Amino acid sequence: MKDKYLIGEVCKLFNTTRDTLVHYDKIGLLSPHKDENNGYRYYKIEDLNCLTDIIFYKSLNLSLNDIDTVMKDCSPQEILQLVKEKEIYLKKEMEKIKKVQSRLKSMKISLEECIYDSKKVELVKDEKESYFFLEITKENKFNDFIDMIEKIQNIDEYIFDYINFSFLIDEGDLFDENAEDKIKWGLTITENLDEIKNNIESKSIEFISEEKYMYTVISLDDKAYDNWIKYVRNIVIENNIDVAGPILGQMLVTVYKDEAPTDYFGLYIPVK
Template identity: 50%
Template sequence: MKDKYLIGEVCKLFNTTRDTLVHYEKLGLISPKKDDNNGYRYYDIEDLNCLTDILFLKKLNLPLTDIKKAIKNSTPSDILEIIKDKEKHLQEEMKKLKELEKTLRAMKLNVKACINNLNKLEIREEKENLLFIEIAKKNNFNDFIDIIEGMVNLVEGVEVLNKNFLEYINFTFLIEEGGLFEKDGGKKVKWGVTLRQSYKFSEDIILNKKVEFIPKNKYIYTVLVLDDTDYDDWLERIKDIVLENNIKVGGPILGRMMLTEYDNDVAMDYYEVYIPIK
């Protein structure tokens, strides 16, 4: 074993770069010597041992500031505390990644449903009760932001909702039972959000709000692309589905937004529509 190694040799031994070694030197992590005759840096065994520790700790994603503490002036107890802090940080990151994975999985299912169920009819049985919370009552789709702001203000102080509120709700329209075929059926449409009754913060959310209980039922299920610029048109489409298929409607018709498609800046909203049957 040699007692001196040039920077190129160290790069080859540790599969690293010259710039990395120079950066570590500037930060005071390693201190190679210089040959007085030629000015070349050289690294001794102590430097190589130190570099081994640095690269190991770097694999743990420790910041260089913590690595410097660990290798320059620390006891085993100090190093243990650094590792514990990193472990806690990793656990928090893993939790975030799991939440992200859950959100992506739900989005993937929604997008697949938009592709596979568009304009197709099937009988489904909803296995869980829903709560519909009315926020607005207007003949358009443009109240989503108002709804979200209203809900966030309503549940301010509910810790979990502040973090992942949108995972639990769907922007929803609700056509009152019998309202679809009334002369001015548009006035029978309510706007708000739905959430599953099992959601553990339901009581906090529904405080001081008009809430309707949507029982589990059998439904005609379909996915429609609804143009938010033509309110009457999509109501007629739902009427046509009911009439053409001789559906005996047995409750309020529910539509939950799943996805928005943009075509030359024109928004087209995909809704899953539940038509309860008697």
């Protein structure tokens, strides 16, 4: 067994890179020795043992700063504390990843609905998810939504997992000549109602749950918004829908083309 190893040899033995070892030297984590006779820098067997420990602690996802502490002056109790802290950190990160996976799954479903359900109006007999609708504003006062967003940002990082921007058209209002002024805009919520309710000033809260409804997806760009009530009316008329309750529209996604936004809404029309 050799007692001196050049940096290239260490790289091959430990499947690491020269840049990595140079960085360890730069931060004082593991420094090679200098041969006074030829000027070459080399690592001793003891250094390779230290490198083995460094690689092991890296596999525990400890930071280089933490590893430096462990390698220079640390008791078993202190190492145990570092390991416990890392365990807690990783658990939180795993929970975040699971939530992101759930959001990606929901986004995929929403996009598939935008692609396929906008081409049809379909009767759905299965009971859809129940919602609480919090009315925020009427008459398309979208500036009220900005105030609302400012309030909800401090509630929950993953608030969009359980809320949707929505509109609600009460039964009978769709064909009212003043329908535009009667449309309610707000949020539909599936959980954490009390937390949201206590942080957002709402004009009213309504429970929405239907077992039988017509479902489709409508897309509204800036031009379509000018006449979107007529668009919903035409869906009801053309499909001979006997409306049996409030019509709910839930925002699915906003798509941009040439920087111009188009909003996609899932439209739930309850039928008798």
